[in-house]
Amino acid sequence: MSITIKEIAEKANVSIATVSRALNNSPKVKEATKELIMNLAQEMNYSPNFVARTLVKKKTNVIGLILPEVAGEFFPEIIRGVDEISYLNKYHLFVASSHSERNTVDSILGFMSKSMVDGVILMLPSISEQIRDLIKRIKIPIVLINGYNNIEQVSSVGIDNFQGAYSITNFLIKNKGYNEIAFIKGPETNADARLRLKGYKAALKDNNIKINDEWIVEGNFTIKSGELAASRLLSLIKKPSAIFAANDMMAAGCYRVVDAMGLKIPDDVAVVGFDHIPLSEFLSPKLTTVHVPADEIGRKAAQLLLEIMGSENNIKPKHIKISTGLIIGKSC
Amino acid sequence: MSITIKEIAEKANVSIATVSRALNNSPKVKEATKELIMNLAQEMNYSPNFVARTLVKKKTNVIGLILPEVAGEFFPEIIRGVDEISYLNKYHLFVASSHSERNTVDSILGFMSKSMVDGVILMLPSISEQIRDLIKRIKIPIVLINGYNNIEQVSSVGIDNFQGAYSITNFLIKNKGYNEIAFIKGPETNADARLRLKGYKAALKDNNIKINDEWIVEGNFTIKSGELAASRLLSLIKKPSAIFAANDMMAAGCYRVVDAMGLKIPDDVAVVGFDHIPLSEFLSPKLTTVHVPADEIGRKAAQLLLEIMGSENNIKPKHIKISTGLIIGKSC
């Protein structure tokens, strides 16, 4: 087993209290003894038992991060952002995947309630009533990451999906002269996806372009669904001249299909996406898309959480909306 | 504050011991009381204090994962693999980035010694004497992820870099007829990188091709370094007909330069890589590369760690080498 302060105390002929104080560099212990103890601790290869300390201090110095998935092009950037800030503030990071299909409620509960983290950053693709209730009831500090800030009582960080979708659609119309723009939707349950659709529709409307339902097809953010959607759109009698995929992955799927059909982007059909994942830079021609600063989302969420954890009296929940930016490629 | 078993005990008019037993579903408590307590716990919204339990049980049910970086094309897959296995075995996952530039020793120590994890999976791009000593001394179960299994006493999981590099080089020579193959190295300090270089050289040697030092240029696994290396190689008087980049990212850099120079892959020059990152599938033409099953590395490492943690007497260290596979694209 590990060395404890008790053993150090014996060796040093002092009480455990003194050892504890010395190790915590308390000013009320004599320099000489402090040194003695420090040296002993070093020699004996002592390292404090984090768990015992936590039990009395009621502070773990750990923040939890729950994501739908841990891999992919997007989530790792969020992790990085959170990690960056936590590290700077001497917090450890606990990452858990809710594994999408897993029982999320279970996951969240298990994670949060057991007092193993001081605060939680939670990203959920969609929020059921059940989870909403749970979140409201939870007592530890929590920050939500999602586009749709729909829980007033809980602080959140999200990107402006509407604005992003609106601006790229508007760009296609105003700057590039496209009038026949199709849209590949994300999952119905995904709040970000819904807002992107809204932005697309709003831009059309503001430009007096009639919405053609045939040109709005389903997708689920996967590359495969992008392929299927593109092949449907390009098989229509009345084809669109541009396709706006609700995320880059689906846009990449479009590229494949367009290529397989022997067509050219942007000459035969324009394709734009959303997210600005690293891959988008490598597609040829380079994809025009909406930049979502995933690492910044992570950083902002961590900062907000630390702020909440730092303040005694629970401050008013904040809702941070992060703006997106247009990345102009050669795909339109 | 949270509800404790003490409060439940009072409400139920039993001792805390009984509550504890009931909650842990011990067979030595009457069904009736068990039910009573369970219901009370539910009502009072009780959840066990993980920290207190850990203190007495000396088991955190957490495994730690330390990676050089948390984002990128490769590491998230490892995380996913580890997460998968840990979840299945009811372990939580603690992810920490050593942040490359950060003082790694510090990071490792802080992580491991504080008895906050039951075991650690550690991936290091390179191992200094200092770290090697540290690892040997450490008392908690540990599994290393690296290509170069150079610490006998510590179990490890790695891929067969040599075999991978050898086989793709051999493929270029035997199946594709290339004789003038250049190599872009990884960082000198990186064990994987060194082994890939070895494999490349061995394949040339076995095919009686003289090694041309001018065709072996430096790189550091980044896309930028791939670009620079490619531009150097393609500016030589005597150009190579194929370039083997020690990882896919650098191969992607080659693509950019080749494209910018107005050349064509594979007609003007062939390019192959190593890693089979998702991006490689999207390069056009599709990259020929060596598949490295990152998620499997993660899974194997987690399984090995669990095995070690499960066995009382420390079993003999294992060294698992995961084989790679050739992915045939259109780039040669």
Added chain:
DNA sequence: GGGAAAAATGTAAGCGTTTACATAAAAATG
């Protein structure tokens, strides 16, 4: 119904720290 065996519950110690409070030692003061 009395006693033994089995089952259920209680008592209390312990996990490794921190820290309020009590006490002892050292320094300062007149």
Added chain:
DNA sequence: CATTTTTATGTAAACGCTTACATTTTTCCC
């Protein structure tokens, strides 16, 4: 040098739980 003040150390409780052991209650059997 006695007394007060300051400084350093010790004692013991607490954090919330588990569990060995002791005790009580129930069940069973003749």
